[in-house]
Amino acid sequence: MNNPNKKRLRRTMMFLNAQKPGLLKDPFLYGPDSIMLDLEDAVAENQKDAARFSLYHALRTIDYHGCERVVRINGLDTPYWREDIRCAVAGGCDSIRIPKTESAGDVRLVEEAVAAAEQEFGRPEGSVLIMAAIESARGVMKALEICESSERLFGIALSGGDYTKDLQTHITGTGIELMGARQNLVIAARAAGVQCFDTVYTDLNNMEGLREDVETIHVMGFDGKSIINPRQIRIVHEIFTPSEREIVFAEKVVREIDAKKAMGIGVFTVDGKMIDIAFYDGAKRTIELAKASGVYKGEL
Amino acid sequence: MKNAVGREIPEEILQATGKEVFHGNHYYDGYEYRKDGPVTRCVIHSGGSKLVDNIHDALVKCGIRDGMTLGFHHHFREGDYVVNMVMEEVHRMGIRDITICASSLGKAHDPIVPYIEDGTITSIESSGVRGKIGEAISNGKLKGLAIMRSHGGRVRAIESGETRVDIAFIGTPTCDDYGNCRGIGGKSNCGVLSYAMVDADYADKVVAITDCLVPFPNFPAHISMTKVDYVVVVDEIGDPKKIATGAAKPTTDMRKLMMADYCTQFVVNTPYFRDGFSYQTGVGGASIASTISLAKIMKERNIRMRFGVGGLTKPMCDLLINGQVDCLLDTQDFDLDAVESVKDLRHFRISAGEYADPFNKGAVVNKLDFVILAALEVDVQFNCNVVVGSDGVITGAQGGHPDTAEGAKCTIVIVPLLQGRIPAICTDVTTVTTPGESIDVVITDYGIAINPRRQDLIEAMRNVDLPFRTIEELRDIAYSIAGEPERVQFGERIVGIIEGRDGTIMDVVRQIQPFAFAQTEGQS
Numbered sequence: 001m002n003n004p005n006k007k008r009l010r011r012t013m014m015f016l017n018a019q020k021p022g023l024l025k026d027p028f029l030y031g032p033d034s035i036m037l038d039l040e041d042a043v044a045e046n047q048k049d050a051a052r053f054s055l056y057h058a059l060r061t062i063d064y065h066g067c068e069r070v071v072r073i074n075g076l077d078t079p080y081w082r083e084d085i086r087c088a089v090a091g092g093c094d095s096i097r098i099p100k101t102e103s104a105g106d107v108r109l110v111e112e113a114v115a116a117a118e119q120e121f122g123r124p125e126g127s128v129l130i131m132a133a134i135e136s137a138r139g140v141m142k143a144l145e146i147c148e149s150s151e152r153l154f155g156i157a158l159s160g161g162d163y164t165k166d167l168q169t170h171i172t173g174t175g176i177e178l179m180g181a182r183q184n185l186v187i188a189a190r191a192a193g194v195q196c197f198d199t200v201y202t203d204l205n206n207m208e209g210l211r212e213d214v215e216t217i218h219v220m221g222f223d224g225k226s227i228i229n230p231r232q233i234r235i236v237h238e239i240f241t242p243s244e245r246e247i248v249f250a251e252k253v254v255r256e257i258d259a260k261k262a263m264g265i266g267v268f269t270v271d272g273k274m275i276d277i278a279f280y281d282g283a284k285r286t287i288e289l290a291k292a293s294g295v296y297k298g299e300l
Numbered sequence: 301m302k303n304a305v306g307r308e309i310p311e312e313i314l315q316a317t318g319k320e321v322f323h324g325n326h327y328y329d330g331y332e333y334r335k336d337g338p339v340t341r342c343v344i345h346s347g348g349s350k351l352v353d354n355i356h357d358a359l360v361k362c363g364i365r366d367g368m369t370l371g372f373h374h375h376f377r378e379g380d381y382v383v384n385m386v387m388e389e390v391h392r393m394g395i396r397d398i399t400i401c402a403s404s405l406g407k408a409h410d411p412i413v414p415y416i417e418d419g420t421i422t423s424i425e426s427s428g429v430r431g432k433i434g435e436a437i438s439n440g441k442l443k444g445l446a447i448m449r450s451h452g453g454r455v456r457a458i459e460s461g462e463t464r465v466d467i468a469f470i471g472t473p474t475c476d477d478y479g480n481c482r483g484i485g486g487k488s489n490c491g492v493l494s495y496a497m498v499d500a501d502y503a504d505k506v507v508a509i510t511d512c513l514v515p516f517p518n519f520p521a522h523i524s525m526t527k528v529d530y531v532v533v534v535d536e537i538g539d540p541k542k543i544a545t546g547a548a549k550p551t552t553d554m555r556k557l558m559m560a561d562y563c564t565q566f567v568v569n570t571p572y573f574r575d576g577f578s579y580q581t582g583v584g585g586a587s588i589a590s591t592i593s594l595a596k597i598m599k600e601r602n603i604r605m606r607f608g609v610g611g612l613t614k615p616m617c618d619l620l621i622n623g624q625v626d627c628l629l630d631t632q633d634f635d636l637d638a639v640e641s642v643k644d645l646r647h648f649r650i651s652a653g654e655y656a657d658p659f660n661k662g663a664v665v666n667k668l669d670f671v672i673l674a675a676l677e678v679d680v681q682f683n684c685n686v687v688v689g690s691d692g693v694i695t696g697a698q699g700g701h702p703d704t705a706e707g708a709k710c711t712i713v714i715v716p717l718l719q720g721r722i723p724a725i726c727t728d729v730t731t732v733t734t735p736g737e738s739i740d741v742v743i744t745d746y747g748i749a750i751n752p753r754r755q756d757l758i759e760a761m762r763n764v765d766l767p768f769r770t771i772e773e774l775r776d777i778a779y780s781i782a783g784e785p786e787r788v789q790f791g792e793r794i795v796g797i798i799e800g801r802d803g804t805i806m807d808v809v810r811q812i813q814p815f816a817f818a819q820t821e822g823q824s
Contacts, residue, residue: 025781026717029745030554204552230554 428697
């Protein structure tokens with residue numbers, strides 16, 4: 001199974017209530033990398049079928065202009081999730097997000113249902129990816145197992161609200177309560193070679209707070225962040241887009257390593273910094289990210 | 301007969317009104333005419349007072365009779381009490397066939413609808429109407445025609461004698477017993493009296509109505525005692541909470557912010573964005589947001605605005621406070637910050653005539669570089685509709701839209717591609733209120749279209765990174781999302797006309813009829 005979308009750029013993943021046509025009709029205008037059409041918490045218990053209906057028709061009729069369409073299904077402890085998957089796969093979604101994931105078994109259960117739906121609705125095998133949301137202490141402790149559970153799994157995401165409740169604390173705005181989980185998840189994801197996404201920042205009036213939060217998780221190694229409002233997109237993208245200085249430096253590193261390798265030189269300096277082969281992948285990643293963000297016009 | 305925007309104007313309307321069809325924006329350029337003059341009255345005896353006890357007595361002294369035209373201004377916006385209290389008295393006196401000539405009418409005036417229905421009021425001339433008056437007109441309840449004209453067009457109609465105002469009622473926040481009116485002070489502070497100035501100059505009788513009588517002289521007067529016949533003091537001329545409120549919070553709606561950002565980027569990339577430029581904008585969320593973002597770029601690039609015009613809001617007045625604009629020219633104040641700003645010596649009051657009248661020797665709008673406007677609909681010819689709603693009911697006002705759009709070198713209309721579920725960019729607007737030749741750019745959330753008449757702007761934007769599309773492409777996207785709407789179903793009777801600035805007929809508005817589904821094949 002080799003779905004090229006597994007590694008796509010996912011700096012921002014914007015939550016949208018799948019029951020609200022006004023939100024579903026054109027979120028791509030704001031330029032998020034992914035949208036997450038929510039059938040779970042945003043939808044009232046007695047509206048689940050109505051939400052599936054609008055989700056299905058939105059997926060079938062709206063051109064999302066290359067924006068990834070992730071569907072958050074209801075929890076595996078509810079009677080809804082199987083029908084959610086059928087609807088989402090039939091509609092043509094790109095990925096399924098599993099809430100409250102606590103084990104590799106959870107992922108495999110969903111994987112089976114997704115594969116069955118692909119077959120039922122004539123979609124190519126492996127075309128629908130999966131991501132797992134970690135929302136409990138147990139989920140955090142099982143992160144590596146979850147990350148390695150399925151070929152379809154492109155990443156994991158921390159869901160801070162439920163996680164802090166489980167931890168018997170609350171969101172403080174400082175990030176202290178999330179430190180362990182963030183660190184653990186990003187290490188597990190990197191170990192397994194999948195992506196890792198941070199939880200939402202809920203204070204819409206505090207753009208400076210958001211900026212600090214995103215700067216933190218960017219440095220920690222996260223691939224992106226869940227967001228709840230299009231106003232948050234620009235800040236996240238700004239921080240995740242390599243600066244011109246970083247791009248120029250990465251370009252030099254890649255070119256120098258390529259050139260020096262041919263000459264048999266292993267260690268050298270670029271702009272006064274000692275460089276060796278260990279810098280190569282990072283520099284390549286910077287270039288790829290710059291390309292995907294639309295700011296790199298060079299030839300590498 | 302077809303006019304220059306392709307609208308068929310029925311012969312009977314041309315005959316009934318004596319008007320011509322719209323021939324294009326510059327049809328009357330250079331036209332010479334003699335202005336109309338009011339009846340005036342010599343007051344020579346010394347001392348005295350113009351105070352009369354109540355509106356009834358003022359009406360009697362002014363010789364109110366059937367068929368007269370009464371003038372009103374709209375500086376008290378949705379807080380206005382003056383129109384209602386005067387019309388209530390007119391109705392009580394049994395007067396009929398009144399024409400109301402107002403600079404605008406809104407929901408505040410819903411209570412006069414019964415006077416339309418019973419024939420007290422039989423004609424309305426206004427820049428627009430909202431609320432129940434609009435519904436009454438569109439349902440055919442007004443016996444005569446509603447004439448919708450721009451702010452500049454109203455001054456033209458009065459100055460040229462086309463409309464003779466018999467009695468003007470000027471609500472004024474402060475007044476002395478000799479009729480000196482000021483737009484500031486008192487409890488109904490509206491800042492300026494710009495729209496009332498033409499009434500004071502041209503009405504045969506002028507009645508000032510105030511709820512704050514001050515000792516003579518109430519100077520400097522915005523409307524002078526030399527033009528006022530009577531002064532009436534009432535308990536309240538308006539609801540201050542609805543006249544001018546605290547400044548609207550800047551919008552947090554990302555769609556509006558995005559369009560505002562497109563607008564600012566467009567503005568700064570035109571050749572007109574240079575030191576000493578001029579600018580006018582409206583009160584919508586996107587317009588206000590674009591003023592705020594423009595101010596940032598002006599600061600970064602050290603570019604100053606020479607003058608800002610119009611109905612003013614806090615962001616424009618902030619430019620004055622921050623020294624980013626040399627002066628403001630004020631026709632109306634939309635919030636308390638604007639009312640407060642009038643005290644600044646660089647904040648000038650101007651009359652509606654100075655602002656926008658096409659039939660004088662040059663108006664301020666002619667000197668505008670940019671105007672940022674909104675619209676209900678824009679069609680592929682760039683014609684705008686700002687008056688008639690998607691249900692066919694009159695529900696908006698031309699205001700200064702046609703005036704500023706024609707005058708400004710770069711006229712930008714910001715409109716979301718879909719208004720609710722109705723495409724705002726369409727093949728044909730329901731009603732043309734501002735001709736496409738006046739509109740240079742349309743900015744939507746889905747992209748920006750430049751009027752092909754403006755090849756210079758298209759050239760200026762060649763290397764600018766904004767989502768440019770043709771207007772037809774924008775329409776097609778709108779139709780692909782919402783479908784092509786069925787046209788509004790109107791009856792035959794014409795209930796209103798949309799005047800061009802010069803008094804020619806831009807379009808007509810017909811009576812609405814209840815919606816009926818089109819017969820489709822196979823339907824029983």
